[in-house]
Amino acid sequence: MLSRANLIGAVLFLAAGIIGFFLPPWLVSLLTIAFANALVVLGLIILWRAGLVPFGQALYYCSGAYTVALLARWAGVSDAFVLLIAGGLVAGIVAFLTGFLLARYREIFFAMLSLAMSMILYGVLVKTETLGSTDGFGVDPPHFLGYAPHGDALGFALYWFVLVVCAISALVIGVYFKSVAGALAVPIRDNEIRVEFLGISVTRLIHMKLVIAGTLAGVGGALAAMTIGHVDPNMSYWTTSGGFVFVTILAGAGSVAAAFVGSLVFEIVRSFAFAVLPGFWQMTLGIVLLLTILFLPEGLGSLATRFRRRKPDTKPVATS
Amino acid sequence: MSAILSVSGLEKTFGSVVAARDISLDIPAQQTVGVIGANGAGKTTFVNMITGHLTPTKGSIHFEGKDITGLPSRDITQMGISRSFQVAQVFPSLSVFDNMCAATAIARGDGRFISAALRSVHAPEIAADVNVAIELFQIAAYRDTLASTLPQGIRKLLDIAMAVAGAPRVLLLDEPTSGISIEEKFQLMDVVMSALKARNITVLFVEHDMEIVERFADRVLAFYDGTVIADGTPGETLGQARVQELITGAKLKLPHGEASPHA
């Protein structure tokens, strides 16, 4: 269990947490959002490994966010842990239900159907007064098992909360990637028929991936809702999904860490472009995406692997 | 001897095209059956129906007494019928070892998806199985080579080794030697057949090379126009005038392999 990767992960996690105390609040909030979104990206990586790219992952993100907002508004729930679990659960259930359809689709048709589903939610939210219509509505600051911080303290509490959720998710998904179901992603992408002939249902494997990815997106959405303090229908719009896919391409599907690095780089590039070139931040993002696809087809994560491969071979890809 | 696999009245039509008709036969356990016939004679359709890739239009297939007609291929594999493919079906972006791990891990699974999400694909017992299998099929030298860069013969062996990973009782080989040079064909078949014999597997293989059929099959089925026109020992089947006329061609005494028409 205590592999080198996990050890490095634990060190980075602690470092990130401690650094938070020395950063200005705006930067802490930027990191919080980056790590919350990284969970959505982690889910997309699971799917992308199997060759699936959904253009509607915002459906689950938005489900998680609205669950938090509605629970807080209608049921007066304010505990961050309860809200988080509810957000993940609702999104997971939505993913489980939509999965019966989506798991049968591939390639562009998969992308399109998932897009349609997220746009349905958008259409409903935009036109429903009781759900806040186009403006959405605010989310009150959450409590943490009775602890109710304000101002900067709330920012730090949320930052730590998000970090812990990320660490747990990274561990779990790390185990999943090495498992039979997780490792079958590449075989599914390479040759689905062969997988079926080896005696396992590809549809059910993909269904499981959809539920995991959807739950992660819901958790990310729940965290984003608490951090931003507001939800609106744009969380389900296709551009939100597009943004997540963007980060996934940027990150690459190489490892769990890629999701977090990619998301962080994305938020930094976006904020930087927004501050320095206010009229051209979309263009900057577009150019970064183009360059990534053209010159780094396996994403930022492949930089690390390339570097590692140049070192003399110490040990083959052994296991057991 | 009771049949491990028995088909009766099998028929498959695609619109007005009849790909298979009136196929009825029994295969006893541990027999090695060669299937011959020109391209389009229905050999692959026959294999596809038994392994669940195609659902027969009519007729039934029984395996160890159970009706398996129309079951999905994964269920049929789980019950104990595996297959290899005319064009080797492997996972190009994985190494030979990882290809075998995937196949072995699926085979060793209990069919529950929760446990598939928790067990490691590189668990010691899986790796051990894989190491034995790649020795048996003589592909251990390529253990860490990506499947996309394998020589054709090794890729075919990997394909078959993956099919055998599930410890099937019946194995269907669809043209195991297609795409292999004449010199390598016998060597490949020797490796495959001795590996299968060691595991007491009933084999049905589709083959164009009559010398290979004669050498390895206990029994030969000749397909023509979607049905079986001859069924017997290699000598009996290949000796029939109709088989010679329609499939093997008159014995021209060319170097081996040339006698079978490929068009």
Added chain:
Amino acid sequence: MLTAFAILTDGLAYAAYLFMVAVGLTLIFGVMKILNVAHGSFYAFGAYGAAMAAGIYYDRGLPEAGGFLFMILLAMAIGLVLGLILERGVLRFVYGRDEVIVVLVTYAVFLILEDVIVFIWGPQSYAAYQPMVWAGNVEIGELVLSNYDILLVAISAGLALFAYWALKFTRYGRLLTVVIFDRETAAAFGINVTVVYTVTFIIGAMLGALGGAMMAPKISITLGIGVEVIVLAFAVVAVGGMGSIEGALVGALIVGICRAAAVHLMPQIELFVIYAVMALVLVFRPYGLFTRAQPRKI
């Protein structure tokens, strides 16, 4: 009865607009297997170009009738240039890559073009209402119809007929049909696929720009119009079948009428209904109404 008639006329007008936007998208997909997100940008450039043309033209007090023509010509010229630059400058480097990756490339281009619009035209909104006013209205009983809407339907119908004729009866159209059917064989028979791609992409871009120019008089031309249009066009082509021209026509009619019905009967489901139809069609006919699956051989 009046409602039914209103639904029909509104639906037709909306379908005309949808078809105009979707036909270029489906053409590009059919031939090149590229689901072009930047098609939304072509639409936006067409609309902005038309608004610019209207500004230049009507300020000079030239005869009313020519203004509309000038708007369309300028928009299509912009489409031509944009299409050429994109295909030669970007897309040809990613031919052969995964379909989904190519979608992302066009998404990147779309993001870039969004800011190019701001750079050229600034953040303010534009209007090009003149042709709409010039065309006037016609009254049928209690119903008032805009002549411009009728023109829109007529032009869309003309476009559909033209596309049908061009694909069936012209040399280039037949070449396209061959490439759509089987790219590799087409190349093997000596068809210059590279040229076919470039020309197709330019035609598609011009059609997208035409859609924008045609809609310009009816809308407020503002930032983000391309964002909305592209996902509508996706819905239309997904319903009809990606790559199919007749599919785009039927898809536009279905989506157009459904939306009009929702607007008149149950306004709160207006947006929902479009994507519900899209999802429903995809569920029962994954490849759309007009294309079918190709089974894989083993």
